[in-house]
Amino acid sequence: MDKAKVLINRFGLPRIIIVAFLLVLLVMAVMLDIPLNNLISDALVRTGMNGILVLAMVPGILAGIGLNFGIPIGIVCGLLGGLIAIELDLYGFQALFTAVAISIPLSLVAGYFYGLLLNRVKGSEMTIATYVGFSIVSLMSIGWLVLPFTSEDMRWPIGTGLRTTITLQGRYERILNQWGSFDVFGVTIPTGLLLFMLFFCLLVWLFLRSKMGVAMIAAGDSPKFATASGINVNRMRVVGTMLSTALSAVGIVIYSQSFGFIQLYQAPMFMSFAAVAAILIGGASIKKANIANVLIGALLFQSLLVVSLPVANKVLEDVSSLAEIARIVISNGIILYALTQIGGGE
């Protein structure tokens, strides 16, 4: 009995509820004759497409800045990279890798300054990150209206500025998803997408085992102890923030190629919340996270979203918003739970 209790405590009641909920949904899907192979294919695609955005949380958490609600900063850099690739009129993998290559230095610079800012506001990073993110998204909304892009594919035919959604069809829409993809029992495996995500997971995993990575984890874990052992805590926090911002920039490029559209204006506003919720569902806390949390979290959260929609539609035919409501309650519920676990209650 005690062992079970310890296990429940370690895993956290909300996570047990979420996993149970997913299992119930899956059973219902089978009973309602919803083809499982399509669901699994969708879940795999969405895991791969969100994976790197979720991965972006890891360096932030480990460096001690908490849940990085500020990833919209990296996201706008990634969007900018994607737009420049179109402006240069590139196609295929060339376009995709150009977008990634442009967005990384941009986001590293942005992440550097953002890291400096976060060093001055220790203890309130998460609230501030949220508002910095919101501010950047609204500032860039002005940017999308006035930036001197000329490509016909991106501008409104009449009026000023860039379109709200820019299609990637014929450019680099789903090229990673289709690269080496194959079917097993009717399930389509998006090989390229998953490999790309795993490659970035591997990079982060390697970094965390490097000398700098270990120093960063030490700085995030206990700043005082790290300072005593000669680690520059502030510098490590900046490194973590830069890495997190760069990963989110790459993440949004991958997300857009899988989604088939680049979404501008207000779209990135709430993307951080989904990523935060996913890693928390995967078992991370505000102080601890690892690659397994990313993979489990992205898979669980996205499966939940993929499965809940058709099930809800079949159960309540006129009401399609149940899945959306489930998403809101689950993702924000898990964040609230994590906030109460910091130990602020003494």
Add this chain to the structure above:
Amino acid sequence: MDENIKITPPEMSLGQKIKKILTHNMVTVFFVVLCLIGYYYSGLTFGFLLNDIVTRMVRNSFLVLALLLPVMAGMGLNFAIVLGAMCAQAAVIFVTHWGIVGLPGIGVTILLTTPLAMLLGYLTGLLFNKAKGQEMIGGMILGFFSNGIYQLIFLILVGSLIPFNNETLVLSSGVGLRTTIDLADGLKYAVDDFWRLPFTTAGMGFGALMLVHGVIRYIKGIPSLGQKAGNKKYILSSVAGVALAGWLYYIKGTESFINFIKVPMLTAILIGLMCVFTTYFIRTKLGQDFRTVGQDRHIADVSGIHSDKTRLTAMIMSTVFASWGHVIFLQNLGTFSTYGSHEQIGFYSVAALLIGGASVTNAKISHALLGTLLFHTLFIVSPLAGRNLFGDAQLGEYFRVFVAYGVIGVSLVMHAWRKQLENKRRLSQQ
């Protein structure tokens, strides 16, 4: 900045004084300038602008005032007033369903919403006590979370589990409420229409009040706060009152549009009562407890104040006030989006308060009122100014949103930074 530390500063020249006022109120000054520029380029006449401002002040002030108590208790800006707004909206929906109109309808709404808001405020307080130091992000996420619950109730449960037969409110499928609810022939203007006075008359009355209040305070001071008689700022407020009354007396003789502006007096009086309540509340035992807890929880605990309980009380009061404020907001708006009207309440109110010059630890009534005025002036002028300046109304709109988010971000940063510097100084002194 801290008003509890009384140091007599050396005499300053006028220039130094102006410089000090400007640097201490940078955000507010910036917004005054922004509003003036926006007004200039919007091409609006002053009368029209004033009309809009009066409407929006009456609509929003109460909600912004509801933010003051948690700041006092050291819980920062209460983004969770969204929960109060949801309670109000739920109550308004049921009252509209039952078809109770006018002031009785408002009465029933208040009766329904108050216990609900108390309950939710209590639960919010419990959550915040478990997540000390993260109240603001917690409140924000809690707002999103409860929005999910709210949608679950009004989009799915109403009509299926909760019997609710009403063709005008419920979707054609019989389950879930329509996305907009019209309060015309119902609660619309229920409070506002009770008693309306021309702006000129109301303004002259207010001017007279300012004069009387200023004179009395100048002669007597505020004994309970230890403020002596003869404070010069009361002469200033008396003069301002006379000037306001005089200007409006002049306007009354002209053909100006301002003569046609009407003020909903009952709503204005309610806002006034809220201000008076907040002012006197600070001087009560509970109010002083709020302050002590706000300054230092541990010292409060040591001196026998139950800090967790005090924080709970602050949250309950704030949520209840917010729900009342939202009732005022909705009856003035007359129609609302069922699933959206409450969402932005927290963010807009917090932005307004900060623009008025408040900070995370210091917020006064004057900040709330001035901030509401400036924020909503910007609301009115920015799309027009954007269109006239750049040929695009959307640009002005995005700019306003950016400024609102930015001002919250910047003031949070300033506050956190200052706190960090203070901690460092304290450490180095030890």
